[in-house]
Amino acid sequence: MKKAATTRYPSPIVSSVLSDEEKIEAISAHFEGIMTTLGLDLTDASLVQTPRRVAEMYVKEVFSGLDSKNFPDVGLFEEDHVSEAGHHSLVVTKCGFTSFCEHHFVPMMGVAFVAYIPRGKLLGLSKIHRIVRYFAKRPQLQERLTSQIADSLSHILASSDVAVSIQAQHLCVIARGVHDEESQTTTSYFGGAFTHDAAKREEFFQAIQRLQK
Numbered sequence: 566m567k568k569a570a571t572t573r574y575p576s577p578i579v580s581s582v583l584s585d586e587e588k589i590e591a592i593s594a595h596f597e598g599i600m601t602t603l604g605l606d607l608t609d610a611s612l613v614q615t616p617r618r619v620a621e622m623y624v625k626e627v628f629s630g631l632d633s634k635n636f637p638d639v640g641l642f643e644e645d646h647v648s649e650a651g652h653h654s655l656v657v658t659k660c661g662f663t664s665f666c667e668h669h670f671v672p673m674m675g676v677a678f679v680a681y682i683p684r685g686k687l688l689g690l691s692k693i694h695r696i697v698r699y700f701a702k703r704p705q706l707q708e709r710l711t712s713q714i715a716d717s718l719s720h721i722l723a724s725s726d727v728a729v730s731i732q733a734q735h736l737c738v739i740a741r742g743v744h745d746e747e748s749q750t751t752t753s754y755f756g757g758a759f760t761h762d763a764a765k766r767e768e769f770f771q772a773i774q775r776l777q778k
């Protein structure tokens with residue numbers, strides 16, 4: 566199952582025909598240029614592997630979510646088969662993540678609270694973490710990350726009853742620019758029942774408070 570298209574914050578992604586190894590070689594050469602331009606000695610034993618190391622980190626780790634083949638396999642369970650405790654009114658999962666700000670290419674770190682109302686189907690909890698991680702592993706905007714997680718989950722569950730709230734710290738605000746170490750940003754998405762049922766929204770906020778302790 567692939568990600569749903571989002572129109573609120575369109576993805577500035579152009580598909581690439583290069584293999585991972587071809588991307589790593591090209592990025593290595595570019596990063597070597599950046600380091601040389603900055604006046605670094607690429608023959609230094611400590612720096613000689615850095616261009617390749619950065620390129621591998623970009624392609625295989627921190628930006629692996631740019632490649633749709635890395636979207637996780639997500640299966641649904643029938644609620645009856647997994648729940649002995651009865652019907653779930655709301656499932657809320659807390660997922661830590663690290664992403665990269667697309668304006669400065671430095672990390673943003675935070676937590677995503679992801680909620681849905683099961684309509685006879687449940688998603689394995691680790692799957693929600695994998696979806697959050699997939700969309701986080703790109704150069705991102707916090708607002709787009711929030712809506713992409715919500716859209717993807719709505720698509721998989723075939724339900725608009727999804728809410729996502731993200732709190733994050735951006736290193737571009739902490740380590741440069743205004744240098745505000747206390748800065749945090751919250752973004753939220755409410756779909757379906759969460760938009761018109763105040764009690765459901767309140768249940769979500771209360772779950773976030775419990776999960777924050």
Ligand SMILES: [Zn+2]
Nearest residue numbers: 666668669737
């Ligand atoms: Zn930034």
